[in-house]
Amino acid sequence: MQFFRKQFPILLAFVMGMMMFIREFIPAKIAINLYEGFTNWAIVIVGFSALFAILSLLHHHVNKIRRKVPGHGYSIVTIVAFVQMLILGLIFSVRPGTPVGWEYWWLFVPMQATMFATLAFFIASAAFRAFRARTWEALALLVAGLFVMIGRVPIGEFISPYLSDFAGWIMNNPNMAGLRGVALGVALAQIAISVRIIFGIERTYMGGGD
């Protein structure tokens, strides 16, 4: 039993990790089929795991309602919405024109769009905080940000045709250099963490400690 709790997951991670690594270099059909097979497994597992997710969601909110924690009214809304959507979906299906389709298009999508739209206000408040020039770095950010913002709107072109080019230069050169530096570091770090996981050196993600 101890073997299945401790050694087996590490062995499985090693075998699967090495197999996927080697597969990357084999163009033959067997490697393609192997990859497609594992992808299909993943789809099946995700399908089953949705059940766990639903149970977790219901359990969490029912508990909140039962204990009458502050804000449990939202939990009631969640449960009612979930149950009515499930019943309507089972009776009328989920195609456009059905009650579920109507709820999706006229409730869910507008609410989603509203949430996305709040981003504009958050950007304004975050920019206000970021552009307070308290350090040299913040000042550099402020100056670069101003040039990029003005260079990307029509008034920038009106003030000077060079502003747009300068904004482009900032984005394509210093900004791009920084992004590529981050990307390079991330790529190397991903290989390092993969080596740690494949060889069982990093085991925290399995639970059960080191």
Place this chain on the structure above:
Amino acid sequence: MKNNLSQAAIFLLLLFTLSLAGFAQEPVEPSAPGDGSEIEALQGADIVIGLEPAVSEPPAVNVPLPESATLDDLANDNGTGVVLQFPASPGETAELTYTVLIGESAGGPWTPVAEFTADTTWKEDEGHFFPAFYWFEKGRDGKTIHAVPIRNLGENVPLETGKQYFVKLQSALGGTTAEYPEVLSATPRENWFDTSKTNMLILAVLFGATVLYFIARARRDPNLFIRKINGLDAVDEAIGRATEMGKPILYLNGMSTLADLSTLAALNILGRVARRVANYESTLVVPCRDPIVLTVAQEIVKAGYADAGRPDAYNEDNIFFLTEDQFSYAAAVCGIMMRDKPAANFFMGYYYAESLILAETGANTGAIQIAGTDAATQIAFFVTTCDYTLIGEELYAASAYLSREPLVLGSLKGQDMAKLFMMIVIVIGTLLVTFGMHFIKDLFKALG
């Protein structure tokens, strides 16, 4: 004066007549009697004189054809392709069009599978199939070999592995078509090693070996120096603050699935954080977006509490599923922040546009915030709104850094060495390319 004028007029008339009769003709090469050239010359004279209608053969067009051509199995594929190669035909120009036809027998029927002008479809453009040529042989002073990968038999019918196929090559110029004299044949075969990824394999093995070497070295000498990461040093501070205030700690694993390494890195950090939270006897809240991440997170936190000797303090209700929808998830997490006012927020893993909504809401509640992401476009938002941000690779190093275990720290050292190597290669490569030498740049290029 009148005589002079009439003499000049006669002279000009004579000259004009003579020029019509012969001076304006193309010079006729002396020819052997009976070869027909006399007739052509006479016909030419007739045309010029304009007494008879023109009757002539259209000029013969010389259509260039390659001097040689080969058909082989297509390299680095799954056995469903062949490749036709031939050197540029002598005197070919952009007006010349090549047509490639394929058949299942040497006698046809033939199906055209490729048509291209002579200034396109070069071997060096197909680096994936000819890596050795691309890295070591391709010319810098012009393209000289045409290469046409053929993967189907007409309308999306793929070639079959192990079956022989026949190919004809035609060239056309100005409406005249010529055909390569030989019908070529080849059989597609499965390939067991993608040679275009040789450079990747060598680098991956070298890098992996470096990491393993430093891990082994850390086993012998555990006193490795690792640079300080402020964001991770602040983890204890954040947990301590939450404990003092009697408020929960909110931990997000990002918006991606377990297939993403950044989610795995976030879960690794969660394990370390859970252990510390258990030690401090504080509350850890983990709302999840992905069902599989949820089950893994529950196991990790449970194990963290058990490792800290506080299995009784673990509450499964605190690690729960919210929704898979991006903005619904953001709205729900913002609601948790506004209602429960966590004292510390951790945003680890991969994020999209919701990053700023989450972090800005957290900042407004006055929580100490630590973010870590490899999503380059979201880093700026986290830097602006969080107290500490782990940028890119620091997210992956965090678990090792927090554990302080020599073996895991050894891998960070190996990672740094690989980074040093890459920096040296970049500097040398930049210098060489500046001086027109592209060799090193091509060697590191991913062809596959």
